[in-house]
Amino acid sequence: MTNSALLPLLSAIALGTFLLRFSFIFLYGRMTLPQWIHRSMRFVPAAVLSALIFPALVIQNGAPVLSIGNHRLVAGLLALAVAWKTKNLLATTLVGLGIFWLLTYM
Known part of the structure; x- marks a missing residue:
């Protein structure tokens, strides 16, 4: 072309x-949209964020890697636990990044 x-x-x-x-x-x-559409729109940001993050955590070099050697997955799961427990974005980000950097550079 x-x-x-x-x-x-x-x-x-x-x-x-x-x-x-x-x-x-x-x-x-x-x-004027039905009420069920307005209710379902609340879930769009979480669904989009999950769709963007999940492949980055699981896929490496074009193939899924579901093992303890996948530092991104381990850091993501620990960050998920912190997010669920604390509901604090800063704590979640710091734990996720900290664990990822720690595992990567060890």
Whole structure:
């Protein structure tokens, strides 16, 4: 693909992505949605965060690694325990990073 064809393609993709996302934001504030949709929207941030974090903890070099040798998984599980027990974001982050760095550099 030549450079002259690349710019219009990237512009069309960017515009399409923007319009798709903007439509949901624009319509959400102007439509009356059922109550069950409003209740379910509370779970979207947790679901998205989990979908982003889980592969980073479990997959290494393209394959799942579920062992004690996976430092990211061990640190993530310990951070999860701290988050569940304390419900403190700073403590969770510090424990997760601290355990990961400790296991990585030992």
